[in-house]
Amino acid sequence: MLREKLNEALKDAMRAKDTATVSTVRLVLAKLKDQDIDARGKGNQSGISDADVLVMFGGMIKQRNESIAAYTQGGRQDLADKEQVEIDVIRRFMPQQLDAAGVEDAVRKGIEATGATSVKQMGPLMAWLKANYAGQMDFSQVAGTVKKALGG
Helix, strand or coil, X not given: CHHHHHXXXXXXXXXXXXXXXXXXXXXXXXXXXHHHHHHHHCCCCCCCCHHHHHHHHHHHHHHHHHHHHHHHHCCCHHHHHHHHHHHXXXXXXXXXXXXXXXXXXXXXXXXXXXXXXXXXXXXXXXXXXXXXXXXXXXXXXXXXXXXXXXXX
């Protein structure tokens, strides 16, 4: 389970005095705790699933990439580098990212599974991809591949 991996990584980083990893894993665990509290409020007493954790990781990486762009534009390379280190730490807990061929194959499987034939049916296909490939691809970039596959 991802929670156990995160807790073990925190302990290992503390033993190794790896301050960057310690601070990033603590940020991730705090975000995870917030997500669990929200889930409990909606009746899910066990918290969010590993698939939801992977989606959370994707959101955290996206947020950091946006920060890197802003810091770079503002001439703050030191802060951009810090954000990149956090991205690298978060990616350690994610499954291997699919390459372009893997994304195309996943989209093909999704089209078969959902029966999507046009761009108007993109929503269910994207939902299927998110359910089956959470954390394995950047969904903002996958949209282009999906549109191309559906003839859009």
